[in-house]
Amino acid sequence: MNRRLSRWLLALYPRAWRDRYGPEVSSLTDELIDAGETTPMRAGFDLTFSAVSERGRALSRPRKVLATAMALGLMLILGFALTGHQQAGGSQTTWTAVGAGCAVTFKGHGRPENAVTFKGHGKPQNAVTFKGHGKPQNFVGRVVKGQSWTNVAGKRAHAFTVVIARPKCGMPRLACKSVSLVAPPAPKLAPGSLRATFSKQRAAPPPKRWTVNTRVKAPTAVPSCVIAGTGIQVNKPTPANQSK
Amino acid sequence: MRSDTVRRSSDCSILVMASLAEWPKHGFALIKDIEGFAGVKLGPGSLYGALARLEAAGLVEPLRTTGDTRRPYRITKAGRLLLESTRGAGDGLRYEAAASA
Numbered sequence: 001m002n003r004r005l006s007r008w009l010l011a012l013y014p015r016a017w018r019d020r021y022g023p024e025v026s027s028l029t030d031e032l033i034d035a036g037e038t039t040p041m042r043a044g045f046d047l048t049f050s051a052v053s054e055r056g057r058a059l060s061r062p063r064k065v066l067a068t069a070m071a072l073g074l075m076l077i078l079g080f081a082l083t084g085h086q087q088a089g090g091s092q093t094t095w096t097a098v099g100a101g102c103a104v105t106f107k108g109h110g111r112p113e114n115a116v117t118f119k120g121h122g123k124p125q126n127a128v129t130f131k132g133h134g135k136p137q138n139f140v141g142r143v144v145k146g147q148s149w150t151n152v153a154g155k156r157a158h159a160f161t162v163v164i165a166r167p168k169c170g171m172p173r174l175a176c177k178s179v180s181l182v183a184p185p186a187p188k189l190a191p192g193s194l195r196a197t198f199s200k201q202r203a204a205p206p207p208k209r210w211t212v213n214t215r216v217k218a219p220t221a222v223p224s225c226v227i228a229g230t231g232i233q234v235n236k237p238t239p240a241n242q243s244k
Numbered sequence: 245m246r247s248d249t250v251r252r253s254s255d256c257s258i259l260v261m262a263s264l265a266e267w268p269k270h271g272f273a274l275i276k277d278i279e280g281f282a283g284v285k286l287g288p289g290s291l292y293g294a295l296a297r298l299e300a301a302g303l304v305e306p307l308r309t310t311g312d313t314r315r316p317y318r319i320t321k322a323g324r325l326l327l328e329s330t331r332g333a334g335d336g337l338r339y340e341a342a343a344s345a
Binding site: 017020021023024025026027028029031032035037038042043045046047048049050051053054 | 271272275276285287288289290291292293295296313314315
């Protein structure tokens with residue numbers, strides 16, 4: 001038999017068996033073929049069937065260990081599947097974050113890579129809808145910023161920055177990921193409805209008072225005469241009128 | 245020996261023990277001896293599979309050699325006792341050839 005084929009067939013045996021009996025089997029096979037006691041094909045079949053038998057025996061030996069490992073693997077797979085199903089968006093998860101003086105409650109949906117919708121309460125006390133990206137299971141975060149305020153459809157939205165912490169590892173990883181929570185677009189109003197806009201109105205400035213320092217002359221009496229027969233009164237010419 | 249009375253699962257081990265009951269042999273000698281008294285031609289894989297099982301059970305043991313791949317094996321006391329008990333029980337096996345040898 002070809003040595004290469006013999007080595008390949010011996011590789012089918014379990015490693016421990018091969019290390020212990022491999023050289024002897026290889027030598028015996030060559031010896032049998034050289035002596036004409038067997039053919040290479042027959043020896044190859046014999047080695048193959050024996051290898052399969054030894055493999056089966058090696059597997060059945062540590063049956064308890066194998067059964068325990070299989071049970072553990074099954075439990076892991078089941079646990080992963082159940083957890084994954086829960087995270088996959090079948091159920092809604094509520095996350096609570098407390099920080100920066102206001103409490104915010106999130107409700108997350110969907111898979112981690114999908115956008116997650118949150119509802120928040122806090123400062124201001126109006127419910128605000130947020131959109132965020134990230135892993136919802138990691139949204140046990142801290143609200144670290146809450147400064148910018150905007151008017152959206154009559155409600156006050158608050159832009160929060162949430163620092164995501166990973167609850168599993170115990171210690172929150174600050175600045176692991178930040179999510180900017182933005183306000184939803186203003187709803188479309190039906191025609192004829194009143195749109196309320198809120199804006200700061202500046203108080204009107206006080207009216208200015210002007211003081212005039214010109215001297216006002218008293219009216220002077222102009223001599224006049226009445227044209228006879230017409231009744232028209234004509235002022236008498238003054239020196240100023242005459243010069244014109 | 246009637247080969248039809250021997251079940252395939254254990255006959256190799258019995259044949260090997262019966263052959264080794266005479267004197268220690270290496271693989272090639274075992275095959276030739278078993279073929280001689282039982283008419284069964286074992287392949288190298290079958291023979292060493294049986295030897296491995298017997299050695300793991302403590303029924304046969306290898307003899308120490310110096311760098312030779314033709315390692316001889318011999319039967320242990322436990323193996324000899326087992327072989328004797330198997331013969332006594334009858335068990336459908338006939339060891340006429342081995343006994344005569």
